[in-house]
Amino acid sequence: MSLPDAVQKRLDALARQYSLPDDSGERLGALLSALDDEHAPTTVREPAAGIGVHLADSLTGLELADVRAASVIADLGAGAGFPGLPLALALPQARVALVESIARKCAFISAAADAARIDNVEVVPARAEEWAAGVGQNDVVTARALAPLAILVEYAAPLLRDGGVLVAWKGRRDADEEADGARAAAIVGLELEQILPVAPYAGADHRHLHVLRKIAPTPDRFPRRAGMARKRPL
Numbered sequence: 267m268s269l270p271d272a273v274q275k276r277l278d279a280l281a282r283q284y285s286l287p288d289d290s291g292e293r294l295g296a297l298l299s300a301l302d303d304e305h306a307p308t309t310v311r312e313p314a315a316g317i318g319v320h321l322a323d324s325l326t327g328l329e330l331a332d333v334r335a336a337s338v339i340a341d342l343g344a345g346a347g348f349p350g351l352p353l354a355l356a357l358p359q360a361r362v363a364l365v366e367s368i369a370r371k372c373a374f375i376s377a378a379a380d381a382a383r384i385d386n387v388e389v390v391p392a393r394a395e396e397w398a399a400g401v402g403q404n405d406v407v408t409a410r411a412l413a414p415l416a417i418l419v420e421y422a423a424p425l426l427r428d429g430g431v432l433v434a435w436k437g438r439r440d441a442d443e444e445a446d447g448a449r450a451a452a453i454v455g456l457e458l459e460q461i462l463p464v465a466p467y468a469g470a471d472h473r474h475l476h477v478l479r480k481i482a483p484t485p486d487r488f489p490r491r492a493g494m495a496r497k498r499p500l
C-alpha cells in the first residue's frame with residue numbers, strides 16, 4: 267500500500283533524525299501500512315496517527331546510549347510490535363526478541379516484520395515470567411504500556427545480564443508508581459538511573475523513558491510463578 271506523500275516525508279525525516287540505515291523510510295512505511303488493517307492488534311491504525319504514537323515514540327529509545335549499543339534486546343508485552351519492531355529496524359546489529367503472551371498478536375508481529383523486511387527479530391509467544399531461554403541474556407529490556415514499574419522491574423530483572431538496563435516507556439510522572447517501582451527494584455537488583463523526558467511528536471503527552479540498571483544479582487526466587495507479580499506486587 268502506498269502512503270500519502272506527507273506521511274512518507276515524515277517517515278523519511280524520522281529516519282534522518284535518528285541516522286537510520288538506508289531505505290529505513292520506506293521500511294517504516296511498510297510497518298505503518300501493516301497497521302492499517304482492521305485486524306491489527308492496536309487501536310491506533312491510521313498512518314498519520316501511527317507515525318507518532320507507534321514509530322516516533324518507539325524510536326525515542328535511540329536517545330539512550332545503552333539502547334544504541336545493545337546487541338541483545340527483549341521487548342516485553344510487545345502487542346502489535348512496539349517499541350520492538352522499530353528498534354530492530356533501527357539497530358540491525360542487535361537481536362530483538364518480542365515477547366508477547368497472545369498468539370494472535372505474535373502472528374501479527376511476524377507478518378509486520380516480514381512486510382518491513384526486519385529479520386533480526388524473534389517472536390516469543392510466552393509470558394515474560396515464563397521465558398526461560400531469556401534469563402540473564404539481555405543487554406536491554408524494553409516495555410511500553412505493559413504494567414506499573416513495580417511489576418516491570420520484576421519481569422525484567424531476571425532477563426537482564428549484569429549491568430543491563432530496563433527501559434520503560436511511560437507517560438506523565440507518577441510519584442507513587444515511582445516509589446513503588448524503586449522499592450521493588452531494590453529487591454530484584456535494579457536501581458533507577460535516569461528518567462528522560464522525550465517529545466516524540468507534536469502534542470505527545472508528557473512522555474518519559476525510565477531507565478533502571480541491574481546493579482546486583484536477582485535473587486533465585488525470581489521469576490515468580492506466572493501472574494504472581496501482578497497478583498502480589500513486591
Ligand SMILES: C[S@@+](CC[C@H](N)C(=O)[O-])C[C@H]1O[C@@H](n2cnc3c(N)ncnc32)[C@H](O)[C@@H]1O
Nearest residue numbers: 343344345348365366367368393394410411412
Ligand atoms: C497494552 S499492550 C501494549 C502493547 C505494546 N507494547 C504497545 O505499547 O503498543 C500490553 C501487551 O502485553 C501483553 N502482555 C500482558 N502481560 C504479559 C506478560 N506477562 N508477558 C508477555 N506479554 C504480556 C498483552 O497481551 C498485550 O499485548
